[in-house]
Amino acid sequence: KMRRRSFRFFKFWMKHHVLNVQHKFLLLQAELMSLDRRATVDSVKLKYGEAIHLASRTGFVADSAIANELCGEFLIRKGNDSLAGDYFAEAIRLNEQMGAKARVDQLEEKHSDLL
Template identity: 40%
Template structure:
């Protein structure tokens, strides 16, 4: 019988690291996951094989440009089966993984209600994986997006807790979280109607993400900036930032997201 070594455990979590940093193209990362997944399946290490599934599915749904992501239309039956089994077996770590990457994917595609639903379900598991601030970052972006849509103050309260957590992460490791904090502050300033401060924070977030080489989060920051400028009547700056977002998502390899942007941009 084959057992999973510490190195293999680290490799599973390392898969998350590669997604978090965005420094490996999605196509290369998918190949990386495929090889390791096949090794885990061959050696009957199904726990670790399943742990890779949420990341692998998120990567696939960002890469490919045909049809709508299965997650967003409730047709990812394999992942649903794994989630049900994780809940039945009280495997909070696997359930949390599914909810974390589900939230990330739903947010990137603009399904904010689904994103906050995943975030809330993860909190209900009682098991959290901060992933160097990524979890709080996407939770908070989702809460702030819901605040924009609904005007409900409960989302601001939820966002404030996540911003506090990101602030702590940024003090420990600025290169991972400086740009995250700046973008969240920009979104909050936008909600509060502080236009000049928000504009400055968006530009600072984009510069910091570029400096720290978080290409996918630089893309997200540009997309959020574009929507901010469009809401505030500056179509020229909005067009610039939408163009930057498309270019950066394409460099990351997220072809489906690029196609989604092209169809949804209101310019």
């Protein structure tokens, strides 16, 4: 029920061309797809990629960092650790760009084996 409400909320804002929610809607779709056993790894990764690209293009660096991190976590769950490392490295780079040192330290500690 809450998922439907969230989707309606995002669709409303997207319909009215509010650019600052489109990447968040794509990220929400990617997260929901990541929980769907029928979704392929490639299709989920593509949806994360769309969210990452749009967040970056519209200047939402923090959201791009979060999307990279979530995609990395998804890829770990699917056993693709080497590719996950690339997403974590990008999340770290973006967090460094924002000056989020504590988050950089957390990510480096948690995923040191993949970096």
